[in-house]
Amino acid sequence: MGYVLDGQSFDGLLSQLSKEYLIYAPVRISGKGAYSDTDLVAYGQISSLDEIEYNEKSRFSPKELIYPITQTLFYFTEDEYKEPAVSQKSIIIFCRPCDVHAFRRLDEIFLKNGDFRDSYYEAIRRKTVFFILECAGSFENCFCVSMGTNRVEGYAALLRPGEGQVTCDVDEHFAPLFARYGKPAGMTPRFIEENSISVILPEEIDKNIFDHQMWQEYSSRCTACGRCTVSCPTCSCFTMQDIFYEDNPRCGERRRVWASCMVDGFTELAGGHGFRKDNGSRMRFKVMHKIYDFRKRFGYDMCVGCGRCDDVCPEYISFSGCVNKVSSLAGEVKKDD
Amino acid sequence: MDINTKKIIKNAYRVTKKRGVTALRIRVPGGRLDVGCLDVIKNIAETFGDGTVHITTRQGFEVPGIPMAKIPQVNEAVAPLLAGMESAIGVEIADLNHGYPAAGTRNVSACIGNSVCTFASYNTTDLARKIERLIYPNDFHVKIAVTGCPNDCIKAHMQDIGVIGMVLPVYDATRCIGCEACVKNCLKVSSGALNMSNYKVKRDHQRCLGCGECVLKCPTSAWTRGEKYYRLVIMGRTGKRNPRLARTFARWISEEAVLKITANMYGFIEKHIDRSLPKEHVGYIVDRAGLPVFREEALQGVGLGPLGRVEDYIPFGGYENR
Known part of the structure; x- marks a missing residue:
């Protein structure tokens, strides 16, 4: 259902939502x-439309909201331990279509990877609702279309910020609330259908590529x-x-x-x-995981094509460029075998 | 030919090897200028000089080969430079058609600063211009330079007052992944002010130079930029008598404090300069009056803030054979 809200109404909506949601x-x-x-x-907490930075890609992904950088699993004293309290509130995250796809990957790792469900992740994840920020255009380094993460379905809300107003497509649950603050409006979601960067994903990769000289450049x-x-948004490794607290080493916490x-x-x-002392090997491991190894286990690629890795690299190394190199070599390496 | 050399020297000209021929020094506060000024400089060099310019060590231009007889016309030609590079930044010059009103206090030079450089902690061009506004025109022989960070690319350590940018690093431990990039880098390139403790980073403020390297190295923005601060190094100099590097006088002080101390230094010179000499460079005045006197007068009315620290004693070093 489509609605249009002016800035003030949207802030009113946020204020109402904040009673129940962070x-x-x-x-x-x-x-x-x-x-x-x-x-x-x-990512940060907001209470008004103006605070949302819509015109620039965020440097960090929203994954830290559900899977915090530092997370205390439990506090311990000499003979007891206790898990930290989790906020009672649910969570709304404004994010891009690719970010929602990234959470599907994190769900795969934390909730569906074998029999074990990660209770810490699940505790926050199950209370999370995504409000999709429609992309007005492809940002630099994005290649979501190649990764099939440009479109998203089954969202709670999809928003198109415009001049002093927001046009929204909302699901049944949120429709009454949006109806209270906005006016009905036609809204057909628009998704990015073309990026300036596209990647070709290798179907099969021969193991010989592990030792290929292409990785030396990255070293x-x-x-x-x-x-x-x-x-x-999809990296999930932790340590x-x-x-042991400095003032009293008999107490502490596990993080x-x-x-x-x-x-x-x-x-x-x-x-x-x-195992991977040189940086080229690390690059190889990361790239292979994102576009090959994850797929072998779960049936689809881990990378969502948000391009943040390329945005932030201080050495101007392009992940998408590397994937295309791997693809072009994948055939050759096999032929040489 | 009757030329008052004292007068033309204060007008930013000099006596050269060739009789009757002078050279003009053009100030470029902060070392940054609109390229339109280059056309004016080119025109002066072609019309009055020998068609060349020398780029000075203080980031100005010197136009050689000017006949002394042409000084009045050159001064008129200089007007657009005075308007564009001095009046435009708030320097008060009464008559733009008489050339530079003073030459004792040298051009305030600056590194490229944070408009371009990743290391610089502030806009050096802006600060250089503020200082220029504060101290020019002035006949006292003073050299000031500002640099964006402790790398000191502008050689602030060779100045009477060198301003070095600092930033207070702010740490959010919850964002830290313990990669130790900041700790290793600080030890390697800066001051070893960071240590790991319980997998997180501890900063020793006494050691910290405020270079901001930790912020630059941090992949997660656990380290971010806090307030801007400045370190003041003073009384560095070259020259045959007793050259030496400047030493730290104050650190973790505000821009306001930098400007106030700079202004106070001129009051100190006014009070203590040996007027029997044709000129006396500020560093030698401080040597004569003593650092405690300079310290007291320089700090008059200066707010140091909670982090500001001033040295009580400075072992300047320099030549020992005097």
Whole structure:
């Protein structure tokens, strides 16, 4: 059902929703960019339409809202432990179609990967509703069309921000509320049908490509900073940390914290052995996981084509460029075999 | 030929090897200019000079080969530069048709700053222009430069006052993935102010230079930029008598404090300069009067804020054979 809301009505709607929901959207945080006098576009809580940064892609994905960077799993004292409280409120996340597809991948990892369901992830995930921000145009480095993540169906709400108003397509659950704040309007969702970048995904990859010299270039270019993986909406690796409080080491907490296959230490074993010491190997592992290995296990590709990895790489390494290189080599390598 | 050399020197000309021929120094506050000014400079060099310009170490231009007799016409030709690079930024110059009103206080130079550079913590062009507005025109022999970060690309350490940009890094431990990129980098390229503790980062403020490297290295924006601050290095100099690098006088101070201390330094010179000499460079005045006197006068009315720190004693070093 379609509705149109002016800015004030939309803020009223948000105010009403905030009684039941924590509401997050991409926001512009002034002066918090890494470079001096630049802004950071990242997820934050909002209470008005104006706060939503609609015209720029967020540097970080919304995954941190459901799967926090640092998450305390439990606190422990000498003979007891206790899980931290979880907010009673549900969550609304304003995000792009590709981001919703990314959560499907995270669901796969945390909830459907074998018999085990990750209760910490599930506790927040099941209370989460997505309000889709319709993309007015493809951003730089996006290749959602190639990854089939440009369209989304079955959403709670899809919003098209315009001059001082928002046009929305809303499901049955939210329709009465939107009807109260807005006027009925025709709304046919528009999805991105073309990106300036497209990738060709390799069907089959011969293992010989693992040793191909193409990865050497990345060994010299990549600095293993990890930006690509922390900005990726689908990366889900974490590590565990047991903290003993400085003032009283008899108490502490167990945390899980994001990890990155690009960063030093990820494959480090006792004695200093590591499986992927050179950065080209890390790049290979990451790329293969996103466009091949995940597919072998779950039947579809992990990468959603948001292009954030390319946006944030300080060395201007292109993930999509690398995928296309792999695809063009996939045939050749096999022929040589 | 009757030329008052004292007068033309204050007008930014100099006595050259060739009798009757002078050279003009053109100021470029902050080292940044509209390219339209280059056309004016080119025209002066072609019309009055020898068709060349020399780029000075202070980021100005020197136009050689000008006949001293042409000074009045050159001064008229300079008017658009005074208007465009001095009046336009708020420097008060009464008559634009008489050339530069003073040359003792040198051009305020600046690194390219945060409009371009990833390391710079502030807009150096803007600050250089604010300082120019504060101190020019002035006959006292003073050299000031501003640089965006402790890399000090402008060589603030060779100035009477060198302003070095700092940023207070702000840490959000919940965003930290413990990759240690900041810790390793700080030890390698900066001051080793960061350490890991319980998988998170601890910053030693006493060691921190405010270079912002941790912010630049952080993949998750756990480190972000807080308030802008400045470090003031003072009384660096070249010259044959006793050259030395500037040393830190104040750190973690505000832009307002930088400007106030700079203004106060001129009051100090006014009060203590040896007027029996043709000129006395500020560093030698401080040597004579002593740092405690300079410190007290420079800090008059200066708000240091909660983080501001000023040195009580500075071991300047320099030549020891005097």
